[in-house]
Amino acid sequence: MATMTSLIGLINKIQRACTVLGDHGGEGMSLWEALPSVAVVGGQSSGKSSVLESVVGRDFLPRGSGIVTRRPLVLQLHQTEGGSDYAEFLHAPKKKFSDFASVRREIQEETDRITGKTKQISNIPIQLSIYSPNVVNLTLIDLPGLTKVAVEGQPDTIVEDIESMVRSYVEKPNCIILAISPANQDIATSDAIKLAREVDPSGERTFGVLTKLDLMDKGTNALEVLEGRSYRLQHPWVGIVNRSQADINKNVDMIYARRKEREYFENSPEYGHLASKMGSEYLAKLLSQHLETVIRQRIPSIIALINKTIDELNAELDRIGRPVGVDSGAQLYTILEMCRAFERVFKEHLDGGRPGGDRIYGVFDHQLPAALKKLPFDRHLSTRNVQKVVSEADGYQPHLIAPEQGYRRLIDGSISFFKGPAEASVDAVHFVLKELVRKSIAETEELKRFPSLQSDIATAANEALEKFRDESRKTVLRLVDMESSYLTVDFFRKLSAEPERNASDRNSSDRNASDKNAPEKNAPQPGTQNIERYADYHFRKIGSNVSGYIGMVCDTLKNSIPKAVVYCQVLQAKRSLLNQFYARVGRQEKERLGKMLDEDPQLMERRSTIAKRLELYKSARDEIDAVAWK
């Protein structure tokens, strides 16, 4: 007996939890659907409410004309050792109702809360628990009465709506159908039996209940039905005598009514031989026992369903990410994990596992050479400009042999042009890296759930990139400056050792054509009349020499700028993009860490729903395990 109590109690508990989680049937196989339950069905005025109240031994259901029951009422009966009766609603958990008139009011109000005053129906159940020494452990679901016509103010579809709602309950294989039919009507016309026959043709989960035996015409009886000859079911029919309308009006006590019912059967000439198997008390016991048997049979499949659901929920949790611990250690750990995941993706971009890193090579291979080519050396080393610069450098005393100062000024001036392309390379690589950071953040799956952390990492990475850029810029400018600071003297020595060649054949400003080894022919000899021609040749030669030298510097820088940029920006980004961030996070207060891990509220809600479900399913499994093997 202890087992029976605990089994039904257990299912009650799981059912309540299902309702809290919004699981009351619906799409897919829910836990609710797997739980055996007893649904009460019958036509209007068949005596449904009376049967339920009589099983409970209490007056508590709303009465009135039209369709009073508009939401399923899940009635969980809990037998207590003693004490007075009380009721509790799941929607008002802390409130104990000991006055059953107020239970009735609450059912009415709660019905209206969902359906409004429109007389519509809703399939969201009201969950009511009644604790009493006078009940057996049993769960019954009261459904709207099957009706044939809509009344004033009800939508035309109400007849079908009710039928389909009732059907949605009774067609579930785990539903035990309590089919109520009045004895003063032909059983062949009973709405309850009609529906039961459809969904349970073999009659294995239908319990036939015949009410209003006392209202049958004199000289007739219901033995044909009660003995199972009119309509055969696997379970015996139970006859009931409820309170009449007059009794209800007189407020006849339910316990008294139960006694009267018992006496009715015991003293009945027709039903006396069936007396021990008639009446609402017997019905309650019969149902309770049956429910227990069914629950016991269903336990393996319930456990299987629970296990399957637990697996599914776990898989979903994995997909959306597990909840983060609340202590700062766990938070810090999560943040660092996320950072590492991001860094992995970022490195893959640079190293070629993912696209984008090749654009850095593009900067060195195309952008930098193209920019160098465009530098205005033609203008700077034109004969006129050379003459101007050299003359200015000479001052009042023109140079005697070679214009040392003039050379230096021309070279310095030319070299300073390299600063532009050098800085442009730094910036171009900076933007590639920045773009890769943006991409990597978007591609880091683990980070998707933490928008705040995403932007924190982006900010930190970009700050680091700025620093690397500054460093890189300084370095490349220094490379350029170094070229000015000390000239390669060998280059000029070699030049002066070369035989002269014809200056008029060549364009002195075309440094690409400055072939240091080609001998120059037909240089005008000083001392001839044509002084002007000599001067022109002289400056063109200087321009050509400088151009040759700058060409050499250009080749050097074309190679060394990429080295500096990669060293200062790319390698640093690979090695220490988030170093500053790590240091900062390590010093952060718990609250700030929590903020960094803020998630999308919808996701958090979904996770907490899953977590709650998971908890329910796990505890259900534990409890079933504990009870089932007793």
Ligand SMILES: Nc1nc2c(ncn2[C@@H]2O[C@H](COP(=O)(O)OP(=O)(O)OP(=O)(O)O)[C@@H](O)[C@H]2O)c(=O)[nH]1
């Ligand atoms: N004499 C007598 N009257 C009964 C019996 N069962 C129900 N009644 C009366 O029949 C009427 C309808 O009973 P309810 O229990 O309200 O029937 P219901 O199926 O819940 O009705 P709706 O909720 O309106 O669909 C009430 O006046 C009851 O007093 C019975 O066994 N004997």
